[in-house]
Amino acid sequence: MKTSTTSIRFFNTLTRQKEAFTPxxxxxxxxxxxxxxxxxxxxxxxxxxxxxxxxxxxxxxxxxxxxxxxxxxxxxxxxxxxxxxxxxxxxxxxxxxxxxxxxxxxxxxxxxxxxxxxxxxxxxxxxxxxxxxxxxxxxxxxxxxxxxxxxxxxxxxxxxxxxxxxxxxxxxxxxxxxxxxxxxxxxxxxxxxxxxxxxxxxxxxxxxxxxxxxxxxxxxxxxxxxxxxxxxxxxxxxxxxxxxxxxxxxxxxxxxxxxxxxxxxxxxxxxxxxxxxxxxxxxxxxRDLLKQGFDPIAIRFLLISTHYRAQFNFTFEGLEAAHATVERLRNFMRRLQEANGEGSNGKINSLITTAETQFTAAMDDDLNISIALSALFDFIREVNTLLDANLVSKKEANEAANFIQRIDEVLGVIGEAKKEESLPKEAEELIKAREEARKARDWTRADELRLKLREMGVIIEDTPQGVKWRLAKK
CATH class of the missing domain: 3.40.50.620 (HUPs)
Known part of the structure; x- marks a missing residue:
């Protein structure tokens, strides 16, 4: 996205004020x-x-x-x-x-x-x-x-x-x-x-x-x-x-x-x-944090999610919340990849335009990441509502995913979701066994298998389109 030389403003320590950026x-x-x-x-x-x-x-x-x-x-x-x-x-x-x-x-x-x-x-x-x-x-x-x-x-x-x-x-x-x-x-x-x-x-x-x-x-x-x-x-x-x-x-x-x-x-x-x-x-x-099992991308998100000119207090609770947010973004991308609904009558394109305009205005204003992220998550919430109602077509889902990928070129936190995740053979067999238990209406057995899969790091989600799985944080 091209810009004029006057739309971006930075706080210049030398002058103690925001100035239009002109290279x-x-x-x-x-x-x-x-x-x-x-x-x-x-x-x-x-x-x-x-x-x-x-x-x-x-x-x-x-x-x-x-x-x-x-x-x-x-x-x-x-x-x-x-x-x-x-x-x-x-x-x-x-x-x-x-x-x-x-x-x-x-x-x-x-x-x-x-x-x-x-x-x-x-x-x-x-x-x-x-x-x-x-x-x-x-x-x-x-x-x-x-x-x-x-x-x-x-x-x-x-x-x-x-x-x-x-x-x-x-x-x-x-x-x-x-x-x-x-x-x-x-x-x-x-x-x-x-x-x-x-x-x-x-x-x-x-x-x-x-x-x-x-x-x-x-x-x-x-x-x-x-x-x-x-x-x-x-x-x-x-x-x-x-x-x-x-x-x-x-x-x-x-x-x-x-x-x-x-x-x-x-x-x-x-x-x-x-x-x-x-x-x-x-x-x-x-390295201290990676040894404790934290995702480096969650650490990245935590450290960029507060405005750079504000002091930021590091806590492990904040890091856990950052991990949950990154997972939310990745799950949203997975939902878009699976969408094949009736269509939203132009709502998706309107939501993209609004979110992109707000995100851009915020970042142009001295990298105001808080407002930029607010615009992004408003968009995700609205689209999730449409996905829940099966009102997002494959074409619209692709347009929404392309928008998120453009934003991620800036944030750098959800590219990992594009990687293929492989499922251990034992987990595949447990998923099949759980499906058989569900068909037999053996809910106790199905829940036991869900817990066993969770212990293996595999999270099961039952959706109207069938069973979905994803790998939990290691």
Missing amino acids: IEPGKVRMYTCGPTVYDYAHIGNFRAFLFEDLLKRWLEHRGFTVTHVMNITDVDDKTIKGAQKQHISLTEYTNYYIKAFFEDIKALNIKPANYYPRATEHIPEMVALIQTLIQKGYAYKAPDNSIYYAIKKFKNYGKLSHINIQQLKEGARIRTDEYEKEEAHDFALWKAWTPEDGDVFWETPLGKGRPGWHIECSAMSMRYLGETFDIHCGGVDNIFPHHENEIAQSEAATGKKFVNYWLHNEHLLVNGKKMAKKFGNFYTL
């Missing part, structure tokens, strides 16, 4: 998202960000845009170095393990791959060149510890994303760590001179022996693949400061151009009202 190049979107720091398995709080970005990309593509998506991989920083040293293996071996795990996880969650996944360790020359430019322009300097720092007071717009008052900052105060709070805002490290704590992790460059700071990595890699000015930059709200603030300072000081037009940030995932984070010990990895 730099008509019909094309260049988008950068902060990817994983591969020192451990990503937790589902991390995946809330990656799923929001996936939903954003899918919606832009649904509306006719060609999206070039870059997601970086931070494979050298304070955390990865410490992790590799703790396990007594090389940084490459250590990070490759978690990179592989990350790609397995995004596949399980049905996240569409980015066009590029640049690794920090493979783009050191670009980082060095960018730092040299900043030195030449007077925005960076070498400190007594031989590290190179960014002089934040030299950049007059420092703080425009996170609303820091630069006049209150102490001249020349420096901070070497990658992550810190607003109250600790100081000149930050672009290039960290080697110290014994770094072990064998260093590069010999014109800047000296050392390694890049975290913030310069994203500036260098985003501009390498998307140009000096691009359309959208995403991340979690905890990336606003210092990471994204520092990216703006580095990139705009070096190029003299606006770095990014639209900044989109998702809110935290909470557990018991507190941000989910490894440092708090209140996190779940995707």
Whole structure:
């Protein structure tokens, strides 16, 4: 579905308001998202960000845009170095393990791959060149510890994303760590001179022996693949400061151009009202939940079903409800596949038009997923009523199914229903035995067999069209 450049509106963190989305190049979107720091398995709080970005990309593509998506991989920083040293293996071996795990996880969650996944360790020359430019322009300097720092007071717009008052900052105060709070805002490290704590992790460059700071990595890699000015930059709200603030300072000081037009940030995932984070010990990895038998697509649905700018409290009850909702969607598709009724005299087409219009308007409005899903489930309820009355023809059912498939290109939660489900031979025999018991009006035996099938993970449904079965969640 093609769109005009003014129908989509996003909340831009930079301006603190919703703005009409107009890409730099008509019909094309260049988008950068902060990817994983591969020192451990990503937790589902991390995946809330990656799923929001996936939903954003899918919606832009649904509306006719060609999206070039870059997601970086931070494979050298304070955390990865410490992790590799703790396990007594090389940084490459250590990070490759978690990179592989990350790609397995995004596949399980049905996240569409980015066009590029640049690794920090493979783009050191670009980082060095960018730092040299900043030195030449007077925005960076070498400190007594031989590290190179960014002089934040030299950049007059420092703080425009996170609303820091630069006049209150102490001249020349420096901070070497990658992550810190607003109250600790100081000149930050672009290039960290080697110290014994770094072990064998260093590069010999014109800047000296050392390694890049975290913030310069994203500036260098985003501009390498998307140009000096691009359309959208995403991340979690905890990336606003210092990471994204520092990216703006580095990139705009070096190029003299606006770095990014639209900044989109998702809110935290909470557990018991507190941000989910490894440092708090209140996190779940995707693998933790899969081991407990949860469907990764139910996890996907749960994490995209609340607006990205609203905090969301994770509970297992919510996850169970998400699973039930995904099953409802899949069952609806099965009902459509089996429909062969009299016809609805145009009601189905009218319902499709209404639902598609409402869904589109909601998603165009800063990805208002709650209203979009409400339109979808209103449609399903109305069509189920017609299906119950045997008033949906095969042609109408196909049109309804095509509409749901178009929506699922955005949601990515019911494609699994298209897969053929195979029934174990023992279950087939039990279904036949149950049918014979029903014909003999032996209802006790029929109920016993239904329960036995349920224990095997096969759910039986008696319908006017005959017995239907489906596999339960494992």
